[in-house]
Amino acid sequence: MPRHLNVARVVLDNPLPHLDRLFDYEIPEELDEICVPGVKVKVKFSNRNMEAWVVEKVALSSHHKKLSEISKVISNYPVLTPEVLTLSQIVADRFIGNLTDVLRFAIPPRQAKIEKAFKFESIKVPKKDSKEDVTHSSITIPPCVDKDVAIIDSVKKTIKHGKQSLILFPNIYLVEEFKSTLILKEPGVKVQVLSAEQEPSVRYSSFLEILGSNTDVVIGTRNAVFAPLQNLGLIAIWDDADENYYSQQSPYWNAREVAILRARLNGCDFMSFGNCESVAINQLIKDKEIARVPFSDSDSKNYWPxxxxxxxxxxxxxxxxxxxxxxxxxxxxxxxxxxxxxxxxxxxxxxxxxxxxxxxxxxxxxxxxxxxxxxxxxxxxxxxxxxxxxxxxxxxxxxxxxxxxxxxxxxxxxxxxxxxxxxxxxxxxxxxxxxxxxxxxxxxxxxxxxxxxxxxxxxxxxxxxxxxxxxxxxxxxxxxxxxxxxxxxxxxxxxxxxxxxxxxxxxxxxxxxxxxxxxxxxxxxxxxxxxRTETKLHPSVTTISLKGDLKEINQLLETFNNDASISVMGPRIFEKEELAQIVIGTSKPEDIISKVRSEIIKFSVARTKPVRAHVNAYDID
Incomplete structure (x- = not known):
């Protein structure tokens, strides 16, 4: 009997920009049941063995030649959920990167022993109920007030509505501290910690528990913003201006922007907590995308030294x-x-x-x-x-x-x-x-x-x-x-x-x-x-820092020279590294980001020296 869905569309685990697209592979009959969207597989590409993520299964392929077959299913666990895949693609497009680069942050390295001990049957996808009263807000907490009280109060309200919460902190010390406080005050809450600073086996075990929906609250550092929660009601971030929230690897994303993108994608609440607002959150308040929630009697002598x-x-x-x-x-x-x-x-x-x-x-x-x-x-x-x-x-x-x-x-x-x-x-x-x-x-x-x-x-x-x-x-x-x-x-x-x-x-x-x-x-x-508004710097505009060989940077300058909608700083020459840098400022980032991405793909095809793109960097350097 012929199989209906016999072709897998995969994204290669490869950093080259011109390979950041879907490829079609035939699914062997013996792998048909376990080769499902979300699993990682091995394929042959250009006479090399490569790992890839299965994105979807289809019946027909637009590929006219005979398709290569999938060599092996690395893991039977569909750890890449559709929602995380969609979010990762949005992040890759926003920060001028490859999808697979983002997936390396979203999916922790596989631990075979942990998978064997985990029961796949426990993974359930809950039915999502639309939330009508979604709020995106910022709360400034005076220094002598316990921040945990306000965050825990928001978590309790979310759990009451049958939803899950994701809480982000800039370092593992604050994560562990908040976890201890939450368990002490709310002992019945199911909590998982997710952080790149955990032992690999501990991190992967937590990831699978979260994937199985066996948790109410996930507390983590930067990468936890991609946690595979399937019934999100709240994303909260503490001190979003901390430099630890900015990834130092391509595509140089930051947790605050990804958290806001995910909150919009999921239709859930977003809350920014801190002893002061970040300039980026302040800009969103000015643009009326986030509401400023006042703290009563915030200048009291009871709250300040x-x-x-x-x-x-x-x-x-x-x-x-x-x-x-x-x-x-x-x-x-x-x-x-x-x-x-x-x-x-x-x-x-x-x-x-x-x-x-x-x-x-x-x-x-x-x-x-x-x-x-x-x-x-x-x-x-x-x-x-x-x-x-x-x-x-x-x-x-x-x-x-x-x-x-x-x-x-x-x-x-x-x-x-x-x-x-x-x-x-x-x-x-x-x-x-x-x-x-x-x-x-x-x-x-x-x-x-x-x-x-x-x-x-x-x-x-x-x-x-x-x-x-x-x-x-x-x-x-x-x-x-x-x-x-x-x-x-x-x-x-x-x-x-x-x-x-x-x-x-x-x-x-x-x-x-x-x-x-x-x-x-x-x-x-x-x-x-x-x-920042007067000087046309982030966050009043979107800034794109481009650093690479002088030849490629000059080509980019020629591309954007006649565009009146942008401002360009540079080029700045780094003689010791033989590199150059320009910074583009624009209030219409979608078109400019798309153009920059197209130029970077051209450089990749021509095998020239790579150009590093950095959107809304922590600093201009």
């Missing part, structure tokens, strides 16, 4: 130039009486930057010209780039052998604090040694941004040292990033009503500091969004 700046220290100009002003010392001394004190230092080591003591030129490595630093007191300077010890260093401008410290690091800060507070326990957190929690009392903790440990009942006081290093970062997101890092520190403090205080070594006139003093973080984000 008291903020001090250099303007609160002294009118003496010499006092204001000190790295640690007297007011900061007073806060440390006072804070130690009632609890722990946190000191944030932007740099590790003893000194993260050295200068010639004579001419004040930056001390550079004689080999690679990288900046020199010292890791310990009296240690020889080392190159930050190549790691060579510069024990015989001489200034290339004045031949002096002496150098001075221009940027103090964590180690020297501990030394200075130890001299001023003898007998006080001082702990460090940062680099390879990160503390997650501190049980000791009346101690000083010196930490780098993002490595600040929690302490029971919160810190009594905090000092933000060398604020200029964070505020002066040459980055498009410098102000937003500084605000986020400082807000994270503020979440660890007691509120002002309980005596919590923070000292920032910056003038109160700075915009980031002003937002903290005003207790209105979105005031700064509103301002940033207006600046």
């Amino acid at each position: 008291q903020v001090f700046t250099l303007d609160n220290s002294s009118s003496d100009p010499i006092e204001r130039t000190k790295r640690i002003p007297n007011k900061a010392w007073e806060l440390v001394k006072e804070g130690l009486k009632s609890g722990n004190v946190l000191v944030q230092v932007p740099r590790l080591g003893y000194s993260s930057n050295l200068q010639c003591s004579s001419c004040r030129e930056s001390a550079r490595c004689n080999g690679c010209s990288g900046p020199l630093l010292t890791k310990q007191k009296n240690s020889a300077p080392e190159c930050k780039w190549c790691g060579k010890v510069a024990s015989s260093w001489r200034c290339r401008y004045c031949n002096t052998r002496e150098f001075r410290i221009s940027v103090v690091g964590q180690t020297k800060t501990v030394e200075e604090l130890g001299k001023s507070f003898p007998g006080v326990n001082i702990l460090t957190s940062g680099g390879a040694t990160i503390l997650r929690a501190v049980e000791e009392s009346n101690s000083i903790i010196v930490a780098t941004p993002g490595a600040e440990p929690k302490t029971p009942n919160g810190y009594s006081a905090a000092i933000l040292l060398d604020a200029y290093l964070l505020l002066g970062v040459p980055s498009l997101a410098a102000s937003e990033e500084a605000l986020r890092k400082w807000l994270h520190l503020l979440t660890l403090l007691k509120p002002e009503s309980d005596g919590g205080k923070v000292f920032i070594t910056s003038e109160s006139t700075n915009r980031v500091v002003q937002a903290l003093i005003k207790h209105d973080t979105n005031w700064l984000i509103d301002n940033e969004q207006e600046l």
Whole structure:
């Protein structure tokens, strides 16, 4: 008896852009039952064995020659669901990439032992009910308020409606922390964690459990946005501006945009939580695609610590130039009486930057010209780039052998604090040694941004040292990033009503500091969004960064030269790498993305050097 659906349409697991399309293969009769859409197979292509995903089964093929047969079905499990396939194709089109590149993020590597232990029969596709009151919203939570309460409340409402929730966090530590809190407060909820940081077997087991619909809530990091949930009611993301949400591999997608695309595709709720909005979310609020949900009494002293700046220290100009002003010392001394004190230092080591003591030129490595630093007191300077010890260093401008410290690091800060507070326990957190929690009392903790440990009942006081290093970062997101890092520190403090205080070594006139003093973080984000609109930068427009060989970049420039609907920055030449870069800005991204994709496919067919396309990158670089 002839089989009705005897042809499989597959997408090859191959990174070449010109092979990013469907190919037809005949299904051998012995594989007919197990070769279904969603499974991975082996096929012959150009005399090579390749893996491929079965997308659909059809009766007839438009291929006029005799079709090659599928060699093998790698796994009987249809792990690629139709909804994830559709989402992956949308993401590939949006970020100028290949479908298979996206599928590598969506489907974790197969673990045969885990598959054998898993019961395929348990996989059920629930009936989807359309949700009429879909909301896309953003909630800004003050720093001294427990974020988990608001997120768990949204999860409970979703479960009540018989739907599943997907919660995204920027790192595995926050994932595990939220999971523990959720299980403690809602013990009956079925929870799965999905993250690339898990052991491969654990990750694949979680993936199969989610695929089998045996879960209410999935909590994960960036790649979990593709979790095969089949009855989604809510996608929530915490701190969506975090750089960890941006993929560093082609097609350079970011979790916030994919989460919004998936929420629209599924017709489910989307919620962005954070201590401040991202500029991208702010733009969507301005465009009325997302609603801003106010937090009641958000500027209360019960939700914020008291903020001090250099303007609160002294009118003496010499006092204001000190790295640690007297007011900061007073806060440390006072804070130690009632609890722990946190000191944030932007740099590790003893000194993260050295200068010639004579001419004040930056001390550079004689080999690679990288900046020199010292890791310990009296240690020889080392190159930050190549790691060579510069024990015989001489200034290339004045031949002096002496150098001075221009940027103090964590180690020297501990030394200075130890001299001023003898007998006080001082702990460090940062680099390879990160503390997650501190049980000791009346101690000083010196930490780098993002490595600040929690302490029971919160810190009594905090000092933000060398604020200029964070505020002066040459980055498009410098102000937003500084605000986020400082807000994270503020979440660890007691509120002002309980005596919590923070000292920032910056003038109160700075915009980031002003937002903290005003207790209105979105005031700064509103301002940033207006600046981006004036300068025609993301997110007011879609930006496409194109980097490759100068010849190919010049061809792209010629293609878009006469297009009045776009703006072009560059080309920027990287002589060392022999590469060039341009950045295209457009308010009509669909047409431009399609044109760029067509040009990249032409380069691939001609076997020229590849051009890397990066849509809405975290930074212009």
